[in-house]
Amino acid sequence: MNTATKQNLDQKIREYGNPVDMLRNSPVGAYQFPFASEFSNWRDEQEAWQKTAVIFDQSFHMTDYYFEGPDTYRLLSDLGVNSLTNFGPNKAKQFVTCNYDGYVIGDAILFGLAENKVSTVGRPSVSHWLAFHAETGGYDVKVTRDERSVSNAQQRLTYRFQIQGPNSIKIVEAANGGPLPKIPFFNLGDLNIAGKKVRALNHSMSRMSGLELHGPAQDGPAVEAALLQAGEEFGLKQGGSRSYSTVSIESGWIPSPMPAIYAGDAMKPYREWLSADDFEATASLGGSFYSDDITDYYQTPWDLGYGMHVKFDHDFIGREALEKMASAPHRKKVWLTWNNDDVLRIIGSMFSTGDRFKYLEIPSSYYSILPFDRVMIGDRMVGLSTYQVYTVNANSWFSLAMIDEDLAVDGTEVSIIWGEEGGGSQRPVVERHVQTEIRAVVRTTRY
Numbered sequence: 001m002n003t004a005t006k007q008n009l010d011q012k013i014r015e016y017g018n019p020v021d022m023l024r025n026s027p028v029g030a031y032q033f034p035f036a037s038e039f040s041n042w043r044d045e046q047e048a049w050q051k052t053a054v055i056f057d058q059s060f061h062m063t064d065y066y067f068e069g070p071d072t073y074r075l076l077s078d079l080g081v082n083s084l085t086n087f088g089p090n091k092a093k094q095f096v097t098c099n100y101d102g103y104v105i106g107d108a109i110l111f112g113l114a115e116n117k118v119s120t121v122g123r124p125s126v127s128h129w130l131a132f133h134a135e136t137g138g139y140d141v142k143v144t145r146d147e148r149s150v151s152n153a154q155q156r157l158t159y160r161f162q163i164q165g166p167n168s169i170k171i172v173e174a175a176n177g178g179p180l181p182k183i184p185f186f187n188l189g190d191l192n193i194a195g196k197k198v199r200a201l202n203h204s205m206s207r208m209s210g211l212e213l214h215g216p217a218q219d220g221p222a223v224e225a226a227l228l229q230a231g232e233e234f235g236l237k238q239g240g241s242r243s244y245s246t247v248s249i250e251s252g253w254i255p256s257p258m259p260a261i262y263a264g265d266a267m268k269p270y271r272e273w274l275s276a277d278d279f280e281a282t283a284s285l286g287g288s289f290y291s292d293d294i295t296d297y298y299q300t301p302w303d304l305g306y307g308m309h310v311k312f313d314h315d316f317i318g319r320e321a322l323e324k325m326a327s328a329p330h331r332k333k334v335w336l337t338w339n340n341d342d343v344l345r346i347i348g349s350m351f352s353t354g355d356r357f358k359y360l361e362i363p364s365s366y367y368s369i370l371p372f373d374r375v376m377i378g379d380r381m382v383g384l385s386t387y388q389v390y391t392v393n394a395n396s397w398f399s400l401a402m403i404d405e406d407l408a409v410d411g412t413e414v415s416i417i418w419g420e421e422g423g424g425s426q427r428p429v430v431e432r433h434v435q436t437e438i439r440a441v442v443r444t445t446r447y
Contacts, residue, residue, distance in 0.1 A: 009281045010271035019262035019294045023285035023370065029429040031123070031256065031369050033241035034060045034149050042363055045243035046250075046391045052235030053165030053210070055227060056244050059156055059220060063279075065127035066144040067134060068117040075139045076110070076118065079130060081301060081322065083311035088112050090188040092201055095120065096306050097129050099267060102321030103260035103298035105129050107306065109203070111188070121160070124148070124279040125259045132273050151279075159220025162203075163227065164210035164247075167234040172200070172211055174230035175223075183211075194219075194226040245364040246389040250447055252333065254304055254386060254400050256283070256369055258297040284427065286368030288417040288435060289384055297372060302330035303402045331383055332408035335447070336375070336416065338388070338397040339439035346418065346436065358419040358433045360397070364389045367429050374417040375401055376437075382407055385416045385440075394447040403442070412442035 016022040035057050039045065048054040067075065077084050081096045087110070095110035106125025112118055120127045124147075134141040146157045163172060173180055175193045183189035183202045191198040196219040201212040215223065228236065239247075248255055259280050261267050274280055291297065301310050301322070307330070310322055346357040359365070366387050375383040383403030390397045399416070407414070419435035 007276040008272045009274040012276040026284035028284045030366050032150050036240045037242050038240040039238035042242040043392050045237050045239045048237035049164045050393050053167040054237045054239040056162040056239040058160040060149040063124040063127050063148045064121050064146040066119045069141040071139040071141050072116045077314050081310045083313050092186045096309050098318035099260040102318040104257045105259050156217050159217050160214040162212050168210040171231040171234050175226045194222040246391050249387050249389045250391050257299045260298040262294045284368040285370045287372040289372040289374045305333040331402040332405045334408050335443040336399050336401045336440035342438045343397050355434045357436045376415045
C-alpha cells in the first residue's frame with residue numbers, strides 16, 4: 001500500500017490530468033493468469049467442463065485478503081450491498097461493494113472461515129476497499145494480505161483448485177476415498193485427500209457440477225497429484241490459462257467492473273491511500289467506447305446482474321443512491337452471439353492488402369483489463385460489450401454485454417463497434433487497425 005514517500009493513485013491521476021487518459025495509456029494488456037497456457041489444447045480443455053471434467057489451478061492469479069477481529073462483520077455490513085443475515089463460518093457469498101453514489105467498486109467471493117474471520121478472493125478491488133476502511137475507519141480488524149503472484153514475490157498462503165464438469169464429483173469422491181459430505185450451494189465442507197485436510201466450496205463456476213478446493217499452499221502438490229490420478233478414468237483434463245480465460249464469459253460472469261473510485265471528493269482519501277502501482281492505478285482500458293468522463297464507464301449492480309444481491313436490510317455505503325436507482329430502468333447483462341461472416345471477414349483481413357481490422361486472438365480476444373465496446377442499433381448506442389471469446393461449446397464467438405433492459409430479449413439484433421478510434425491507441429498491445437461493425441444477436445441464457 002501507499003507510504004509517505006511513494007506516489008499514490010490520486011497524484012498519478014493528476015499527472016495525467018484525467019483518469020481515462022491514465023487507464024487508456026496503461027501499457028499492460030489483459031489480466032494475467034500466471035500458469036501454463038495449455039496442458040493438452042484449449043479446445044479439449046473447454047469441452048471437458050461440459051462433457052467430462054477439468055481442473056484449473058487458481059492458486060496464483062487472485063488476491064486473497066484475510067480479515068479477523070471483533071469488528072469484522074460490522075466492516076462487511078458497512079461496505080457490502082449484501083445481507084449478512086445468513087452468513088457465517090463455513091459459508092460463502094458473492095460480495096459486492098459500491099461507492100457513495102451506488103456504482104460498483106468490485107465483487108469477490110467472501111469466505112466465512114471462523115467466528116469473526118473471513119477472506120475475500122478475487123481481483124484486488126474489493127480487498128483493497130475493505131482493507132482501507134479496516135485500517136482507517138476505527139475498526140478492530142486485523143488485515144493479512146496475500147497478493148496475487150504478479151504483485152507478490154513470496155509463496156502464496158493458500159492453494160486453490162477448481163474442478164468442474166459432469167464427472168467432477170466422481171473424481172473428488174475417488175480422491176477422497178468415499179462419498180462426499182453434503183455441502184449446500186455456496187457452503188464449505190471438509191474432505192481428506194492425500195492425507196491432507198481440504199476445504200471444499202460448492203461453487204459451480206462453469207454452471208456444471210463441481211467444487212473449489214483449497215488449503216495450505218504446502219499441501220497443494222499432493223492434493224493436485226491425487227486428483228489427477230483419480231481423474232484418469234473419468235476423462236479429467238488440466239486446464240490452462242487460454243481455456244480458463246473463457247470459462248467465466250461462457251458462464252456469464254463479468255470479471256472486472258470498472259472500479260468506481262476515480263472521481264469525486266468522497267473517494268479522494270481512498271485514492272490517496274492506494275499506491276500508484278496498485279491494480280486500480282495500472283489497469284488498462286480499451287475498446288471502441290470513448291468518453292472523457294470516467295463515470296460513464298461505471299456500472300450499477302443491475303448492469304452486472306447483481307441486483308439480487310442488493311439488500312436494504314442494513315446501512316452501507318451507497319445505500320441511499322441504490323434505493324433511488326432500484327426502481328429506475330437498468331441495463332441488463334446478456335450474451336451477444338457474433339455473426340460468423342463478420343468474424344471471418346475480420347480474420348480474413350490479415351491475408352489481404354486492404355484495411356486490417358483489430359486482431360481477434362483465439363480463444364479470448366480481450367486485450368485490456370477493462371474492455372468496453374459500443375453496442376449499437378442503427379446510430380443509437382444501446383449498451384456496452386465487454387470480454388469476447390470463442391468456445392467450442394458455443395461453437396461461435398460471443399461476448400458478455402450490458403444493454404438497455406427493454407432490448408434484452410432473445411433474438412434482438414445489434415451491432416458491435418470493434419476496434420479503436422484513430423487507428424488504435426499507442427499502447428504496445430494494440431496494433432494499427434481500422435474500426436468495423438460486427439452484427440450480433442442477443443441471448444439471455446447460457447450456452
